[in-house]
Amino acid sequence: QWDNVDGGEVVNGTAGKLEKILVSVRLRPLSDKEVARGDPSEWECISDTTVIARSAFPDRPTAPTAYSFDRVFRSDCDTKEVYEQGAKEVALSVVSGINSSIFAYGQTSSGKTYTMTGITECTVSDIYAYIGRHEERAFVLKFSAIEIYNEVVRDLLSSESTSLRLWDDAEKGTYVENLKEVILRDWNHLKELISVCEAQRRTGETYLNENSSRSHQILKLTIESSAREFLGKDKSTTLAASVNFVDLAGSERASQALSAGARLKEGCHINRSLLTLGTVIRKLSKVRNGHIPYRDSKLTRILQPSLGGNARTAIICTMSPARSYMEQSRNTLLFASCAKEVVTNAQVNVVMSDKALVKHLQRELARLESELRCPATYSSLEALVKEKDNHIRKMEKEIKELKVQRDLAQSRLQDLLQVVGDNHVSKRPLASGRNFTFDVPQPCEDQISTTESSEVVDNVQNFRFQGRRAAQREVGSQQSENNVQFATPLSYSVSSPPFSGMPPTTSRDDVYQISNEDSDDVCKEVRCIETNETEGKNGLDSSAIGSNILQDSNVGASTHGNDDSRHGDVSTVTLEQHLETVRKPFANLVEDLGSSTRNPSRSRGIVRSRSCRSLMGSTLFENLEKDDCTPPSRRFMDFPGRPEGGQRRGSALNFDAESETLSRAGSMLSEITTTRGGPKANGSIAGDTEFTGIGEFVAELKEMAQYQKQLGGQYVNGEIAEGTVRSVGLDPIMDALQSPSRWPLEFERKQQEIIDLWHACYASLVHRTYFFLLFKGDPADSIYMEVEIRRLSFLKDTYGNGGMESKVVAGSPNTSLVSR
Numbered sequence: 001q002w003d004n005v006d007g008g009e010v011v012n013g014t015a016g017k018l019e020k021i022l023v024s025v026r027l028r029p030l031s032d033k034e035v036a037r038g039d040p041s042e043w044e045c046i047s048d049t050t051v052i053a054r055s056a057f058p059d060r061p062t063a064p065t066a067y068s069f070d071r072v073f074r075s076d077c078d079t080k081e082v083y084e085q086g087a088k089e090v091a092l093s094v095v096s097g098i099n100s101s102i103f104a105y106g107q108t109s110s111g112k113t114y115t116m117t118g119i120t121e122c123t124v125s126d127i128y129a130y131i132g133r134h135e136e137r138a139f140v141l142k143f144s145a146i147e148i149y150n151e152v153v154r155d156l157l158s159s160e161s162t163s164l165r166l167w168d169d170a171e172k173g174t175y176v177e178n179l180k181e182v183i184l185r186d187w188n189h190l191k192e193l194i195s196v197c198e199a200q201r202r203t204g205e206t207y208l209n210e211n212s213s214r215s216h217q218i219l220k221l222t223i224e225s226s227a228r229e230f231l232g233k234d235k236s237t238t239l240a241a242s243v244n245f246v247d248l249a250g251s252e253r254a255s256q257a258l259s260a261g262a263r264l265k266e267g268c269h270i271n272r273s274l275l276t277l278g279t280v281i282r283k284l285s286k287v288r289n290g291h292i293p294y295r296d297s298k299l300t301r302i303l304q305p306s307l308g309g310n311a312r313t314a315i316i317c318t319m320s321p322a323r324s325y326m327e328q329s330r331n332t333l334l335f336a337s338c339a340k341e342v343v344t345n346a347q348v349n350v351v352m353s354d355k356a357l358v359k360h361l362q363r364e365l366a367r368l369e370s371e372l373r374c375p376a377t378y379s380s381l382e383a384l385v386k387e388k389d390n391h392i393r394k395m396e397k398e399i400k401e402l403k404v405q406r407d408l409a410q411s412r413l414q415d416l417l418q419v420v421g422d423n424h425v426s427k428r429p430l431a432s433g434r435n436f437t438f439d440v441p442q443p444c445e446d447q448i449s450t451t452e453s454s455e456v457v458d459n460v461q462n463f464r465f466q467g468r469r470a471a472q473r474e475v476g477s478q479q480s481e482n483n484v485q486f487a488t489p490l491s492y493s494v495s496s497p498p499f500s501g502m503p504p505t506t507s508r509d510d511v512y513q514i515s516n517e518d519s520d521d522v523c524k525e526v527r528c529i530e531t532n533e534t535e536g537k538n539g540l541d542s543s544a545i546g547s548n549i550l551q552d553s554n555v556g557a558s559t560h561g562n563d564d565s566r567h568g569d570v571s572t573v574t575l576e577q578h579l580e581t582v583r584k585p586f587a588n589l590v591e592d593l594g595s596s597t598r599n600p601s602r603s604r605g606i607v608r609s610r611s612c613r614s615l616m617g618s619t620l621f622e623n624l625e626k627d628d629c630t631p632p633s634r635r636f637m638d639f640p641g642r643p644e645g646g647q648r649r650g651s652a653l654n655f656d657a658e659s660e661t662l663s664r665a666g667s668m669l670s671e672i673t674t675t676r677g678g679p680k681a682n683g684s685i686a687g688d689t690e691f692t693g694i695g696e697f698v699a700e701l702k703e704m705a706q707y708q709k710q711l712g713g714q715y716v717n718g719e720i721a722e723g724t725v726r727s728v729g730l731d732p733i734m735d736a737l738q739s740p741s742r743w744p745l746e747f748e749r750k751q752q753e754i755i756d757l758w759h760a761c762y763a764s765l766v767h768r769t770y771f772f773l774l775f776k777g778d779p780a781d782s783i784y785m786e787v788e789i790r791r792l793s794f795l796k797d798t799y800g801n802g803g804m805e806s807k808v809v810a811g812s813p814n815t816s817l818v819s820r
């Protein structure tokens with residue numbers, strides 16, 4: 001290890017080595033007194049590592065009698081052997097720059113001083129022998145000695161009996177202030193000093209020991225060594241370590257030592273220090289991370305490095321073999337048992353010479369100065385932050401511009417929609433199941449492509465509908481092709497919202513996706529004009545708008561019919577042309593509506609979706625509302641403008657083929673009739689009451705609830721009781737139903753509520769309460785169908801087919817569900 005530290009620059013504090021405290025037990029022979037009183041030897045070393053009690057402990061008969069340690073020494077072992085096997089290796093670590101400590105622990109008169117004196121002599125002897133063998137190094141030995149008596153620290157090399165204070169230092173740890181440290185000249189010099197210490201140490205006569213050591217004694221030998229080769233040179237470093245020889249005061253109980261007066265006081269202090277030592281050892285043996293009460297006694301404060309710290313430690317526990325001290329001996333062995341679990345972390349302590357230290361510090365200073373002058377890392381980080389800041393500012397600016405552009409585009413779009421709405425007198429502006437889709441730049445900011453958005457304003461007016469539509473014979477297919485699309489590169493998904501459980505669409509209405517490369521369900525599609533599609537062939541069918549909206553229950557049978565008549569040539573039409581085309585049926589519709597509403601007060605029209613408002617702006621809806629544009633469904637059914645053969649083509653809904661059910665994934669009129677009580681309703685609810693809007697339905701529902709209440713019905717625990725109708729708690733559900741464009745987002749959350757609602761409705765249906773629920777047609781057609789499927793499935797599972805007839809009829813873009 002010398003070579004390691006002298007070959008050049010030395011790193012201070014090399015990696016330590018974890019090791020357990022070396023613990024051995026030494027039995028002394030029976031003393032003359034013990035022999036005289038016939039106190040038998042109760043302990044026996046049965047091996048080099050195990051000592052046993054020959055008989056059980058009087059107070060604790062079940063306590064173990066065998067104890068094992070690193071080494072146990074019989075009473076006939078001399079101190080040299082104890083040193084060789086129980087202390088030497090640890091003690092001599094000091095010459096390698098490693099701190100070490102040798103403890104003697106045991107009750108009074110057990111042989112601690114006897115043992116420690118021998119150990120100290122042996123160690124010093126070996127150290128000098130070592131020095132003699134290593135002439136290449138220059139050694140400096142320093143000696144100091146203290147005793148801790150009644151918690152007072154005293155310098156044993158000083159004639160003054162003043163109390164020395166303890167100080168804590170970040171580097172040195174706890175040290176004794178003004179402690180005399182004598183540089184040893186030679187081995188004889190040390191012997192003299194040890195003699196002085198013995199003379200100075202307080203002793204007193206106790207019942208157990210005529211010459212009892214009443215204090216804790218710590219002899220400290222510090223060894224510093226340097227390679228002579230490097231002495232006085234820059235490379236010179238020094239190993240410095242100390243070895244402590246700790247002769248503890250007796251660990252006996254005061255009562256046993258028959259202490260009184262001054263001796264009792266000593267015993268209290270001794271035991272306090274020993275108690276703390278025991279606590280520290282015990283805690284260290286269990287957990288190293290917890291609080292260790294080193295500071296509870298001066299003994300443990302001073303010896304802290306030797307107790308779980310930077311030192312190698314050996315403890316020799318001495319004990320009397322006499323039976324009369326069995327309990328004390330057992331306590332000693334318990335302490336030893338804990339001590340052997342304690343781990344220390346000793347490391348080589350290297351001290352640089354002043355010159356080496358100065359040189360090292362100079363190098364460190366130069367390095368730091370260099371970093372300050374050329375803070376490459378710092379500057380690069382700073383530049384990076386700056387760059388990011390600029391980027392963020394740029395993006396914020398772009399976002400701002402995009403928002404302006406978006407608003408502008410929306411505004412223009414609304415104008416356009418208004419134009420459409422003005423002519424779209426039909427009260428089904430959101431013709432579901434059919435597509436006439438165009439992008440609405442709704443606030444999907446996170447999907448706005450920066451590069452694309454700049455073109456929005458310029459291009460938004462140049463929209464064209466793109467797609468193929470089937471020409472309608474009835475209309476004359478004056479427009480053979482509609483290829484109108486929004487040319488704006490700012491596009492949003494117009495695809496139908498996906499959902500599970502939906503049967504595949506066999507000939508789903510045209511769904512034209514307009515530059516929907518960023519298709520996402522979050523972005524909504526607004527269908528305000530219908531187009532029809534037949535694979536590969538398209539045509540403009542203005543009547544299809546009406547046919548989509550107005551269908552009677554008989555149309556269902558032809559829903560999946562062939563659509564050859566729709567085939568037409570593909571061509572491009574202008575928006576104006578198309579608008580003109582779509583105006584016609586709506587105009588007819590309005591005309592028709594004007595005189596046909598049976599109950600005008602109930603024909604307030606579709607309660608529109610708030611989200612649709614947000615999507616489309618208020619203008620269209622305002623117009624629709626103003627026009628009272630939701631026609632009675634019967635009127636829709638009777639709508640004369642519906643072309644022959646202009647069947648809707650819907651998606652398949654795999655419902656019971658046995659029933660009168662026609663499935664389609666588009667919007668449709670659904671009727672559920674029941675054979676359980678009440679007349680069969682078809683197209684309207686019993687009593688010839690029609691509801692043409694959800695808002696109206698809700699109102700009616702509430703009205704019915706009130707009526708039911710008046711009739712004595714009651715709402716019991718959220719369940720439908722006979723003669724009652726659930727009106728409480730419907731609003732949130734209805735609110736959801738009125739926001740179909742939000743359904744793709746909220747469907748998962750709302751669907752159970754919706755199903756619950758239907759459950760309630762059907763429960764009421766069973767009890768002859770009639771409901772009519774009008775779903776507004778919307779892009780969320782597929783979701784309607786999902787609801788439909790679930791509802792029908794639910795009803796079927798719950799009530800069975802026998803009690804219910806279901807009929808799903810393609811027709812109106814509204815999904816009207818009539819139950820009774």
Ligand SMILES: Nc1ncnc2c1ncn2[C@@H]1O[C@H](COP(=O)(O)OP(=O)(O)OP(=O)(O)O)[C@@H](O)[C@H]1O
Nearest residue numbers: 028107108109110111112113114209212213249250
């Ligand atoms: N291994 C031993 N062989 C022979 N005699 C011993 C041995 N150990 C101790 N003795 C003797 O026992 C007596 C008490 O020993 P010692 O003073 O060392 O005990 P102690 O533990 O230091 O007691 P105290 O704590 O009171 O100072 C001494 O007379 C000592 O010579």
